[in-house]
Amino acid sequence: MNAYPTDTESDVKETGRVEAFSDxxxxxxxxxxxxxxxxxxxxxxxxxxxxxxxxxxxxxxxIISFFTIGIMWINHHRLFHLIKRVDDVFLGLNTLLLMMITFVNFPTSLLADHLDNPDERRTAALVYSGTFVVTAIAFNGLWRYASHHNRLIDRKTDLTQVNAITQQYNYGPLMYLAAFLAAFISVPLSLAINFGLALFFALPGRAKKGGETLNKKGDS
Structure with missing residues (x-):
């Protein structure tokens, strides 16, 4: 007997509305x-x-901000291949994530205005990387809440796949924190880490189930 209620048509419509608004x-x-x-x-x-x-x-x-937000959108889209229901807590966490994404324009402006100023570029880089630390935490919180005991994701999702995605996303806050701390030593190093993270998260989370990735599973 199925221990969980089946996903209804109204559930699917709700997730569609959330994803469309987020997009x-x-x-x-x-x-x-x-x-x-x-x-x-x-x-x-x-x-x-x-x-x-x-x-x-x-x-x-x-360039760095565009790629970073773009990759966040790609991963947000990937997650909605698995998320089949939403609740008020999820909506709140998703709103927090969107708030941080829209805030990225401010530290991008700081970086653009002060990167060539030796006296101010470290502060600009700290604000820039610090913003992505909080954004990564918000993204992780969204996924952790949705995936905990398959709370909001497809009930048929393999646990190995969930763990693979979680493991990949765990790197986000830690590596963005590394970029934040690196700004105290070298601003170019801090920015290189930020850009490298965008490339890292462009890769699909691996889930060993018949060799499928999250992308392939979502598109099937």
């Missing part, structure tokens, strides 16, 4: 990042090429 918020957040790349103001006699080079911090901040 919209994340899309706005990632679009706003480009506003930090402004047309350079040229001094008299200054060449445009030089002016474009002078705003390199804005390019770098944009």
């Amino acid at each position: 919209g918020v994340i899309a706005i957040a990632i679009t706003l990042l480009v506003l930090e790349i402004r047309v350079p103001h040229l001094e008299e006699g200054q060449r445009l090429a030089d002016g474009l080079w002078d705003i390199w911090p804005a390019y770098l901040a944009y």
Whole structure:
């Protein structure tokens, strides 16, 4: 006998609404990042090429933040292949995650404005990496709550798959904390860790069940 109630059509509709709302918020957040790349103001006699080079911090901040938010969206989308129900606590945790994602625009602006300032770039990098520490904790909390004893995810999901995803996400807060601490030693190192984490989380979580990954299972 099935110990859990079956997923109803209304459950599926609710998860669809949450995912659609989240997609919209994340899309706005990632679009706003480009506003930090402004047309350079040229001094008299200054060449445009030089002016474009002078705003390199804005390019770098944009690239790291865009990839990071983009990968968060991909992983958020992957999770909703497994999440089949929502409740008020989940909605609250998801809202907290979205709040942090939309906040990323602020530390991105700080980094763009102060990365080339030796006196202020460390502070900007600390705020930047610190924001991702909290964001990673929020993402982990969302998944941990949904997956605990298969609370909100597909009842048929293999425990090995759940553990594989959890293990991958456990690295997030720790590595972003490493990026935060690295900023005290080297700002370039801190930013390299942030960008490297975006690439790491672009990889699908591995779950040994017939060789399937989360991507393949969700698409089947």
